[in-house]
Structures are given as structure tokens and as C-alpha cells.
Amino acid sequence: MDNNGMLFLVGTGPGSLEEMTVRAKNILQACDTVIGYTTYVRLLSPLLTGKEVLESGMTQEKERCRLAIEKALQGKKVALVSSGDSGIYGMSGLVLELMERDSRSQAISVEMVPGVPAFVAAAAAVGAPLMNDFAAISLSDLLTPWETIEKRLNAAAQGDFVTCLYNPKSSKRIAQIDRAVEIFSTYRDAHTPCAIVRSVSRPEQSITMTFLGQLRDCFIDMLCLVIIGNSQTVVTGTWMITSRGYDL
Amino acid sequence: MDNNGMLFLVGTGPGSLEEMTVRAKNILQACDTVIGYTTYVRLLSPLLTGKEVLESGMTQEKERCRLAIEKALQGKKVALVSSGDSGIYGMSGLVLELMERDSRSQAISVEMVPGVPAFVAAAAAVGAPLMNDFAAISLSDLLTPWETIEKRLNAAAQGDFVTCLYNPKSSKRIAQIDRAVEIFSTYRDAHTPCAIVRSVSRPEQSITMTFLGQLRDCFIDMLCLVIIGNSQTVVTGTWMITSRGYDL
Numbered sequence: 316m317d318n319n320g321m322l323f324l325v326g327t328g329p330g331s332l333e334e335m336t337v338r339a340k341n342i343l344q345a346c347d348t349v350i351g352y353t354t355y356v357r358l359l360s361p362l363l364t365g366k367e368v369l370e371s372g373m374t375q376e377k378e379r380c381r382l383a384i385e386k387a388l389q390g391k392k393v394a395l396v397s398s399g400d401s402g403i404y405g406m407s408g409l410v411l412e413l414m415e416r417d418s419r420s421q422a423i424s425v426e427m428v429p430g431v432p433a434f435v436a437a438a439a440a441v442g443a444p445l446m447n448d449f450a451a452i453s454l455s456d457l458l459t460p461w462e463t464i465e466k467r468l469n470a471a472a473q474g475d476f477v478t479c480l481y482n483p484k485s486s487k488r489i490a491q492i493d494r495a496v497e498i499f500s501t502y503r504d505a506h507t508p509c510a511i512v513r514s515v516s517r518p519e520q521s522i523t524m525t526f527l528g529q530l531r532d533c534f535i536d537m538l539c540l541v542i543i544g545n546s547q548t549v550v551t552g553t554w555m556i557t558s559r560g561y562d563l
Numbered sequence: 564m565d566n567n568g569m570l571f572l573v574g575t576g577p578g579s580l581e582e583m584t585v586r587a588k589n590i591l592q593a594c595d596t597v598i599g600y601t602t603y604v605r606l607l608s609p610l611l612t613g614k615e616v617l618e619s620g621m622t623q624e625k626e627r628c629r630l631a632i633e634k635a636l637q638g639k640k641v642a643l644v645s646s647g648d649s650g651i652y653g654m655s656g657l658v659l660e661l662m663e664r665d666s667r668s669q670a671i672s673v674e675m676v677p678g679v680p681a682f683v684a685a686a687a688a689v690g691a692p693l694m695n696d697f698a699a700i701s702l703s704d705l706l707t708p709w710e711t712i713e714k715r716l717n718a719a720a721q722g723d724f725v726t727c728l729y730n731p732k733s734s735k736r737i738a739q740i741d742r743a744v745e746i747f748s749t750y751r752d753a754h755t756p757c758a759i760v761r762s763v764s765r766p767e768q769s770i771t772m773t774f775l776g777q778l779r780d781c782f783i784d785m786l787c788l789v790i791i792g793n794s795q796t797v798v799t800g801t802w803m804i805t806s807r808g809y810d811l
Contacts, residue, residue: 338581402686408694415799427687431677438650439675446656450698458808467722474718551663556656560706
């Protein structure tokens, strides 16, 4: 039975409120309750006046999703927000999995609201590195076995995919990015252009343009995305560009 | 010398005007001239009243980019629009390559304005298939040799990437999608969930949920995106979900 509860899985874009879609903004403004990771929710605060706002910490993903479902079951219009897109290393999958296991969820309607993913904004910030086939790989081995990640790094490197690395390094995970560079270096030239984009689309955004051979010496942390070019990627002037192959 | 000409490479999102970012919308409204592929420009017409609007056909990419540069060199604020994101199989790379070859271009400023890519909207429309590592591959061999595309299909399939196929089939290119399915079938089960999303985010959007073993029998054309799940992708009820690996 429908209780009119609605759950919106909203991608709020990479950072700046301007990079949010019109639809995401309208939905946030129409919702009763907004739930998300503390840092992201605070970026949204100009839009949240008068709403029930529920923040939680980094490792509280399941709790956040369950809370969002409970609030929707109470008949509320709920936005569960993820930065970037909710379906790319975000909350969408977990919510849908939890709803499938809870027969009460049939009473609420759920809608995915796509956003500009962080890697897309990072690419735009450095030029046009994703003009040809690409892959995205998270180096976090909290939920995925490291052997699987290594297999993917090898496949992406071998297949000449421009590759975006999410979660490249944290204070506890420092060896993974070095291993990734090692793997790519067996297939790609040391002069392959790479970019590190930190805090993309936020006021403190910073960009490091470098090469595969130098990547290990660069500052990289949790707030960074790393883009490794393919065999057609060049740096010309200010921009990192992967040629699509037009005859110019 | 700066002539105040500005060139914005704008991703207008997958289709609906609501899926455009606030920034893209503001920039379109502030521009003098809007240039793009006929079909996309017409979708934007509610925003373009009173502007110089220059449309061109499907194969006129270079001409469009050159025209955009010329207009900016005349001191105009120009938006060159791509659907989805301008940096993903869009116009950004070509424009930047052309500008690098034309010293007059130093007089104009260029800015990339990211948008929600079509594959991200397609994923949101079917659930959450991109919750783990993924790849995007275009099956069009107009600009990329087919051997390279086959190499990437093999790599993506072997690496267990959720894979989005752009340009899966046209009236003239019909064998490529069959070959792609053949390649994936050597690495993945015939019951691997797949989705075909046609005209994503437009009023005529349609979705076909299927399996790798049946994909070849489904209707696919130029307006479709195909998403092939990985070994962790399931179809539960209405949704296609790739598990991220949380212990539920």
C-alpha cells in the first residue's frame, strides 16, 4: 500500500552548488528531510533552511540508508544525497539492496536523480582527457579484494583505457597508488600525461599535471582523483587532451 | 592580446532541460551565440530566445568547432554545446586541439562546463549498475580502428568491469554489437544482467532489461546505450544493481 513516502537518491554534483542539476536542486527544495555525509550536507546548507537535516560520518553508509528508508516509510519526502552521482561509488546501490530485503519498502517510491560525477568534473578541469574510451577504478580495498583491483588495473592498462582512479590514497592506504603506477608503467610510457585533481569544483580546487613516471612523487590524498592518460593523450599548453582521432 | 571573446564548452546533460546543471543554464542564458548539432540545439530552444543560434548536422564536428572559435575571436560569448558531457565523446577535445593549432586562439578564454553524461543518466534510469568499477567503450569504428575496440572489449570483459557501450549499432554498423556480445560471453555468464536504454532522459525514453545471452535478439539502434553488468550485478525486482560488497 502506498503511503506517499518518497525517497530521492540525489547526486549533488562534484562540489559547487552551481554544478548541481536543476532537477536535483528542485527536489532538495521540495523535500522534508535531507540525509547525507556531514561534509556534503554542509556544502548544501544554503538550500536546506527549515528542513529536517540528518548528517552522519564517513563509515555510517548503512545507517544513513536505513534511516532514509525509515523516514520515507513515515510518509516523508526524503533526499538521500551523495556528492557527484549517487550511482557511482555513491549510495544508490546500497539503498536499493536494502529496500529489496524489506517488504515494507514497497509502500514507498524511489527515484534516482543523476549528478555530474567527480571524475567528469575533474576531467573538465584539466581539459579533455576522456575523449576516448575510459575506465574508473577505486583503489579502496575495504569492500573489494585487492586481487580484483589489481586485475582491473592490469586490464585497464592493457586495454589502453584512459583511467580515473578514485580513492587513490589515504593516511592508512599508501601502497596501492604505487602499485597502480607500477602496473600502468609496464604497459605505458613514463611520459604518459597524468593529472591529479584535488577538491574538484570546490573553492580550494588544485590541479597537478604530471607524467606517469613522476606520479609516485606527487602529493596525493583522499581528496584527490587521479587521471592516467592513454597512448593518445597529450599535454599541449595548459590542457590534457586525448585525441579522438579526427584528421585536422 | 585579450579580445574578451569567450568560448564555453557546455555539456547540456542527457536530454531533459531539468538535467542540465545550474551553471550550464546560466552560461547559455548569458551567451551571445549558441552552436551545436541540430537535434541537441532544438532541445534547448526554450533557453535560446534572442540569441544567434547556429546548428549543423551529424558529421560537421570540425566545422562546428571552427565556427565556435571564429565567433569567439570576433569577441562574442559563445557556447558550443554537446549533449551529456562535452568531454565524453563530445566536442571538448576537438576544440582544444584546433585552438592549439591556431595562435590567434590565445586571445580568447575557454572554459569547460561539465554535464551529466548520457551513460550516468542511463544507469540511474535502470537502478544502480555502476556501483563498482566500470568502463565506457564506443563501438563506432569511424575514428578508432576496430582492432583497438576489440582489444578494449576483451580487456573490459576480462577485468570484470561493468561496461557501457556507446554507439552500439547504426543502420550501417550492425555486426559490432554482435561481436561485442560474443567477446563478453567468453568471460561472463549468459545470465549476466544487461540493460538497453533508448533516448535516455527524453519523453520517449524506453528501457529493455535483458541478459547477455539474449542481448543480440533485442532491438538496438543509434539512440541506445547498452550497459553490461559484471559478475556482481543482479536484477532484483525492477532494478539492475551491482553490489558494492557491503555486508547486509
